[in-house]
Amino acid sequence: MKRRAMITALLAIITFPACAAKLSGPPRIVDGNTIEIEQTKIRLSGIEAPETDQICLNARGRKWACGIAARDELIRHSNGRTWDCHTTGVDEYGRSLGSCFIAGEDVNAWMISSGWALSSYPHTYTIHEVIAGNAYAGLWSGAFIAPWDWRRRNKGTIVVGASSIPIDAQEILLGSALLSDPPSPECQIKGTLGGGGERIYHMPGQLSYGQIDMTKKPGDRWFCSEAEAEATGWRKAAQ
Structure with a gap:
């Protein structure tokens, strides 16, 4: 048993560097949760930003391009600065999964606490989502469909957001999906x-x-x- 445990530990040490890496530099921002540094695509782990073609409702119940807004807010926040990203593994599309920082600030957490993304597996940033919701920040200022539901939208899709969601929000947003x-x-x-x-x-x-x-x-x-x-x-x- 001890020998087997030692072999398992040794294999973990050998294979870990192949999955884990550190990348630094000013990124090219593809969307609200995908960037590229030195030709490596990085998916910000633990967050889900709206798709760039996604439509939300603002506080007045009017449609707006929230997916593009989320991407643009990340570009503005980055402001050409250097990012430090720690990657651990890849997703189904071959993107490296990573946590990224600007001068020590957790960018993944910033996207959620600013209301431009939601917490997703492994739900490291759940408290940041609660803070954003309570502050009606970003997406939470109006009504929206969670990005994972937007991709699989149907008549049972739930609309979330501000405390007062328009009664016809689902009809409007599902209509906007096409x-x-x-x-x-x-x-x-x-x-x-x-x-x-x-x-x-x-x-x-x-x-x-x-x-x-x-x-x-x-x-x-x-x-x-x-x-x-x-x-x-x-x-x-x-x-």
């Missing part, structure tokens, strides 16, 4: 689910682009950049 027009002029890339659930994105100017109706399938979505699409497993259409 967007005939992009949420922002900068987000012109069309993502469609092909046969067998294959994820394919189409660039303006490609032969197939004009033929795609973005109001047909809930799984279809808009992207703001090729990097954003490829970070979550989408591939470019052949033509």
Whole structure:
């Protein structure tokens, strides 16, 4: 038993460096929870920011592009500064999972406490989400659908947010989930689910682009950049 335990411990020591790493530098911010440093894509662990094509409701019940806002707030907060990221493993799309810091400040925690992301597994930042909700910060100032529910939206999808959620919030937000027009002029890339659930994105100017109706399938979505699409497993259409 002791020998087996020693072998297990030795294997852990040998394999740990392959999964864990430290990266530093000014990042390229892809979306509210994905960055790139030195050509390494990093998924901020323990948080879920809204998708860039996601729509929320503000305090007055009006629609706004909250996914783009979350990304832009992270860009503003970063302000070209150096990040220090500690990665431990990869996600299903091959992105490194990491906790990142700016001058000692936990960026993952900042995104949640500022209301621009929600806490997710392993729920390290649950208290930060409570703080954001109590302060009606960011997304919590109005009504929204949790990012994981936005991706699988249906009539049973729950709307969360401020203490007073409009009675028609679900109808408005689920209707916004099928967007005939992009949420922002900068987000012109069309993502469609092909046969067998294959994820394919189409660039303006490609032969197939004009033929795609973005109001047909809930799984279809808009992207703001090729990097954003490829970070979550989408591939470019052949033509």
